[in-house]
Amino acid sequence: MFQKEGYKKIRKKNKFVQQWPLYLLSLPGILALIAFSYLPMAGIVLVFKQYNFKGGIFGSPWADPIYKNFKFFFNNFSTAMRSTGLTAMYNILFFIVGTIFAVSIAVMLSEVSKKFFIKISQSLMFLPYFISWMVIGAILYALINAETGLLNQILRSFGKPAFDYYAYPKAWILILVIANTWQSCGYSSIIYYGVISGIDTSLYEAARVDGASKWQCILKITLPLLRPTIVILFLLSIGNMLKGNLNMIIGLTNLNPVLLPTTDLIDVFVYRSGVRNGEMAFASAISLYQSIFGLILVLTANKIAGKFDKESTLF
Amino acid sequence: MKLKTKKLSSDKLLIAFFYFLLTCISLICLFPIVFAIVGSFSTEAEVAKNGFTLFPKTLSLDTYKYVFQAQGSKLVNAYKNSIIVTVGGTLISIIVTITYAYVITVKDFKFGKFLAFFAYFTMIFNGGMLPWYLITTKYFGLKDSLLALMLPYAMNVFNMYLMRNFIKGLPYELVESAKIDGSGHFRILFQMILPLSKAGIATIVLFYALQYWNDFYLPLMLINKEKFYTIQYILYKMMANIQFLASNPSSSMASHITLPTQTIKMAITCIAIGPIILLYPFVQKHFVKGVTVGALKG
Numbered sequence: 001m002f003q004k005e006g007y008k009k010i011r012k013k014n015k016f017v018q019q020w021p022l023y024l025l026s027l028p029g030i031l032a033l034i035a036f037s038y039l040p041m042a043g044i045v046l047v048f049k050q051y052n053f054k055g056g057i058f059g060s061p062w063a064d065p066i067y068k069n070f071k072f073f074f075n076n077f078s079t080a081m082r083s084t085g086l087t088a089m090y091n092i093l094f095f096i097v098g099t100i101f102a103v104s105i106a107v108m109l110s111e112v113s114k115k116f117f118i119k120i121s122q123s124l125m126f127l128p129y130f131i132s133w134m135v136i137g138a139i140l141y142a143l144i145n146a147e148t149g150l151l152n153q154i155l156r157s158f159g160k161p162a163f164d165y166y167a168y169p170k171a172w173i174l175i176l177v178i179a180n181t182w183q184s185c186g187y188s189s190i191i192y193y194g195v196i197s198g199i200d201t202s203l204y205e206a207a208r209v210d211g212a213s214k215w216q217c218i219l220k221i222t223l224p225l226l227r228p229t230i231v232i233l234f235l236l237s238i239g240n241m242l243k244g245n246l247n248m249i250i251g252l253t254n255l256n257p258v259l260l261p262t263t264d265l266i267d268v269f270v271y272r273s274g275v276r277n278g279e280m281a282f283a284s285a286i287s288l289y290q291s292i293f294g295l296i297l298v299l300t301a302n303k304i305a306g307k308f309d310k311e312s313t314l315f
Numbered sequence: 316m317k318l319k320t321k322k323l324s325s326d327k328l329l330i331a332f333f334y335f336l337l338t339c340i341s342l343i344c345l346f347p348i349v350f351a352i353v354g355s356f357s358t359e360a361e362v363a364k365n366g367f368t369l370f371p372k373t374l375s376l377d378t379y380k381y382v383f384q385a386q387g388s389k390l391v392n393a394y395k396n397s398i399i400v401t402v403g404g405t406l407i408s409i410i411v412t413i414t415y416a417y418v419i420t421v422k423d424f425k426f427g428k429f430l431a432f433f434a435y436f437t438m439i440f441n442g443g444m445l446p447w448y449l450i451t452t453k454y455f456g457l458k459d460s461l462l463a464l465m466l467p468y469a470m471n472v473f474n475m476y477l478m479r480n481f482i483k484g485l486p487y488e489l490v491e492s493a494k495i496d497g498s499g500h501f502r503i504l505f506q507m508i509l510p511l512s513k514a515g516i517a518t519i520v521l522f523y524a525l526q527y528w529n530d531f532y533l534p535l536m537l538i539n540k541e542k543f544y545t546i547q548y549i550l551y552k553m554m555a556n557i558q559f560l561a562s563n564p565s566s567s568m569a570s571h572i573t574l575p576t577q578t579i580k581m582a583i584t585c586i587a588i589g590p591i592i593l594l595y596p597f598v599q600k601h602f603v604k605g606v607t608v609g610a611l612k613g
Contacts, residue, residue: 021500022418026430029415032470035455036447037437043446056453057446105340108333117334123599124341127348130591132529134547138554138584139347142354148366148577150350186344190606214326239439246444247532254555267444274445275536287443298439 047288051281063281073285080286083269086262087244093173094180095237099230101185106192107222111214125186133251136179140252144175169262172253176263179252195229196222235305239298242290246271266290348588354581355379362577378578382586389541390549390586396461397528397545404465404527405520411469412519416478417504422487431479434472448536463537464545468526474519477606481515482508517601528590546587553580 047069049060063069073080105125109118128136144151146164155162165171199222207217244265253259255272264272266286274283350369354362355378357371382390418424419431441447457463485508493503509516534548544552 019424019500022421022424023426025414025500025504026418028411029418029434029470029475030430032411032466033434033437033472036451036467036469037441039450039454040442040447041440042442043450044442046446046449057449101340105337108337111330111333112337113330117337119600121337121341122603123596125344126599126602127595128344130525130529130595131348131588132531132547134529134531134550134554135351135584135587136347138550138580139351141554142367142577142581143347143350148362150367150369153366153368182344182347185340187606190603214329250535250551251531254551270444275448280445280449284443284445287445291441291443295440 044284044288044291046281046284049281069281069285072279072282073289076282079264079269080266080289082261083244083264083266083286084242087265087267088241090173090176090180090244090265091237091241093177095234097177097181098185098188099233101181102188103192103223103226103230105185105189106196106226107218109189109193110196110222111218122186125189127186128183129187131183133183133245133247135251136183137251137254140175140179166253166256167258169259172259172262176248176252180248191233192226192229195226199225232305235301238301239294241297242266242294244268348592351581351584351588355578355585357578357581359578367577367581378582382579382582389544390546390583392542393544393546393549394586396464396543397547399461400464400530400545401524401527403461404468405523407465407469408471408474408523409516409520412471412475412478412523413509413516414504415470416475416482417500417508420479420482421500434470434475438472452537458537459540459543461543464530464533464543465527467533467537468523468530471523471526474522477522478512478515478519481512481518485511514601514604517598518604518606521598521602525591546583550580550583550587553583 043057046057046060048063048066049055049057050063050068051057051060055061109122112118141149143149144165146152146162146166149162152162163171165175203221204217207221212220244267246265246267249255249263249265249268253263255268256263260268267290270283270287270290273279274287350367353369353371354367356374356376357367358373358375358377361371361373415430415434419427419434421427451463451467452458455466457466489507489511490503493507498506529547531545531547531551534543534545535551538544538548
């Protein structure tokens with residue numbers, strides 16, 4: 001008995017000796033997470049502060065009354081709601097259009113048989129994913145600006161007047177959806193393509209024997225089997241519903257004030273009022289609202305995912 | 316028999332249609348890039364007169380010559396900054412990410428579970444842009460330096476999970492047998508895991524390199540001095556000036572003045588995507604493999 005206990009002790013000690021490298025190896029990651037993720041979380045107290053430059057986040061005096069910044073927030077309620085609505089709208093549109101394209105590409109790629117063709121077209125379709133929004137914005141400008149843009153040259157050659165996209169906010173709903181789909185559809189098709197190549201081929205063989213055409217196989221076998229993946233990715237995207245892509249908006253529109261009615265996403269709004277105009281505490285109220293609602297959305301989505309399919313919960 | 320041939324021909328038609336559609340989509344994906352390259356070789360005069368086209372009458376190197384004469388030192392400096400940030404940043408990120416990913420895959424390490432959650436939680440909740448901005452600039456003093464363009468991206472949790480999934484996919488028996496042989500964790504990681512996960516490492520190297528190369532968020536937030544501008548940020552600055560002029564509906568200037576910088580923008584665009592286009596053929600096959608493995612196992 002004593003022997004056993006002693007053995008246990010030695011093992012415990014051994015375990016720590018064995019495991020010290022693990023603590024060391026994870027240290028850089030822990031530090032990075034604390035520095036750039038957890039400290040900013042603590043920085044949320046900013047929302048209750050009367051921010052001044054000298055005091056910084058933690059040294060500035062408390063706001064008086066403590067909910068003052070939220071009052072500002074509610075005074076700007078319509079702008080905040082506009083941003084929320086826009087962010088959610090774009091994310092839904094991006095998801096729907098993006099998924100249609102990604103799934104179609106994956107299905108088509110899995111049906112064509114020439115390896116060489118698959119390789120080349122896949123490489124070309126991934127290419128946009130590697131290009132920054134700033135570069136896309138510069139090219140977009142050359143395509144659609146009113147004076148020298150390619151699109152307007154074509155319009156003019158048909159005798160139609162040029163259209164200044166940079167003066168019509170509504171056009172940008174379409175432009176942003178197209179740009180986003182263009183940039184990411186090839187990349188997002190990888191996941192679906194992977195799922196399709198994992199489907200048991202005997203399913204197709206059986207269907208062929210029964211006289212099903214390729215098109216029927218796609219409708220009756222491939223798409224239903226892709227459904228769980230689509231649902232999971234949809235749930236994931238719900239969690240990100242309130243995240244706006246600031247890079248995209250700055251790259252494509254450069255925060256053009258004329259276009260703000262359709263491009264003022266929450267992140268854009270926070271950036272404009274906080275970093276540009278220095279209304280730190282006020283903007284952080286919106287930021288906090290975004291973070292908290294985002295968290296609620298993730299948790300809800302995860303719960304739904306659990307009901308749908310136990311395997312597919314995110315954590 | 317008749318029915319069968321009919322079915323076959325309709326199948327063939329469908330496949331032909333797929334080939335056609337995929338070709339179209341591929342070309343659409345390629346088009347803007349070709350367009351930018353052609354634009355950069357067009358002459359300013361022709362663009363001013365006829366606008367951008369895919370088939371300019373004359374091709375010239377004038378724009379590039381002008382760009383390097385007028386802005387040469389600035390561009391070279393920005394390029395140098397971009398390269399330093401990309402190489403240095405990727406190196407830092409790779410070390411931080413792989414070590415962390417390895418630690419949370421070790422099975423009998425209790426603290427690993429906490430670490431996995433510790434990383435995961437930052438994906439679903441964050442303090443937002445402003446606290447991040449204030450902490451980075453005021454408390455860490457990461458401002459106007461090249462380090463400021465690297466350290467904030469040291470750990471990307473998504474890439475870390477990609478790597479973890481890749482390591483998890485390796486045969487566990489190998490690691491187990493190494494342990495029985497008495498190998499320590501450093502040895503297991505560097506002599507067994509790393510050589511086996513080349514495709515996974517290639518993928519996250521690519522992701523990180525792209526993130527650093529394409530980034531203009533960090534320069535936008537943290538850089539004021541021209542000395543530290545990156546190539547993306549130079550492009551941003553140029554676009555900012557031009558678009559402001561062109562999109563101001565109240566000023567009548569926009570429609571009357573032909574801006575002299577049209578082809579220059581395209582040239583700088585090409586300079587910015589140059590390395591990506593050049594390296595792309597070599598890395599993309601690793602990328603597809605790595606992403607498929609990482610994503611499916613997640």
